[in-house]
Amino acid sequence: MTKRTIKEVKRVLAQMTDLDDPRLVGLKADPRKGVQLAIQSTANRLHKHAKALAEFEARFKYERSFWHQGLQYVAGVDEVGRGPLAGPVVAAAVILPQDFDLVAVNDSKQLTPRIRAELAPKIQAQAISVGIGLVDNHGIDELNIYQATRVAMKQAVASLTPQPDEIIVDAMQIAVPIRQTRLIKGDAKSISVSAASIVAKVYRDHLMDEYAKQYPEYDFVHNAGYGTAKHLAALKALGPTPIHRMTFSPVDKFSKK
Incomplete structure (x- = not known):
């Protein structure tokens, strides 16, 4: 039987999604250095993917807890723009479905601008509902940045359809009559807040690009x-x-x- 070329081996390895793939056993016996390097590269890729998947699942902890309590619509809320000297503060509220599967969704600060820009429309396409709230610089000057942020968050939640049964918010209290769970660094702990942080960041960055x-x-x-x-x-x-x-x-x- 003709031995596969290294190029063919790499093509087979690229298709693998599991380290337990039986094809890997045979390939490990191949002594060629190029094959062994390709196997190691594949193992690194699959380990990295498994880690990302485990972290993704962990970020569903709070949502799953509420879903198990019968709370169907759980909204994550986050804001961006509290620190700048110019422009608005923007908040986003996102209700995700239980089969949400965008593994790359994480705290927006951990992602590159390109990845955020790619993820935002995908989040909006999968989400049950997305709401945006905004308070401009004049409102910030009038209210102060803390109160302006709360107003933006309230606007974002108010624009959701349906209205959520539970809100997960990144360390703030929103003036709405809905149960709320406040999390420190919520954008890294809750998938819904992560999604909201990405949507808010991309929305505000687009506004600032227009102001530029x-x-x-x-x-x-x-x-x-x-x-x-x-x-x-x-x-x-x-x-x-x-x-x-x-x-x-x-x-x-x-x-x-």
């Missing part, structure tokens, strides 16, 4: 309103834009009013 076209000197496309050196230099030279938070330091210092 209006105010290119402030480099919003790269800093999303955070106080980078280039942003601060523009503030010092040009003063604040209409989307800056006037109650935030050092924006108030650079105001020309």
Whole structure:
């Protein structure tokens, strides 16, 4: 029987999804270095996938607990944009189905912008409901950032259809008459909050990219309103834009009013 080429072996290994695949036993006996390296690479890939899958399942802990209690609609809520000097604070609320299967969904801060941008529409396609809330810089200046964040979260939950039976929120209390579970670092512990963090981040980043076209000197496309050196230099030279938070330091210092 003709021995497979290394290229053919790699093709077979690429199809494997389990380290217990019987084809792996035969291939392990192949002494060629190229085959052994390909087997090791496949083992690393499958171990990494198994770890990601286990972590994904662990992030369903809270949702499954509520589903077992008969609470059908569980919403994860998260926000983005509390720290920037410009732009709005944005919240998202997401109700996921029990068969949600996007393994890559995790705390948005752990993901690259490209992965977040790929995942956001997939989350929206699988979700039972997605809600967005937003408070602009004027509302932030009027309310303070903490209260503005709560308002944005309330808006996000209010726009969900159906309304949730339970809310999992990242360390905040939302002013709605719905049971709530507050989690520190909830975006890393709950799959629904992870999904909400991605949707909120992508939504806000898109807004800041649009603002960057209006105010290119402030480099919003790269800093999303955070106080980078280039942003601060523009503030010092040009003063604040209409989307800056006037109650935030050092924006108030650079105001020309």
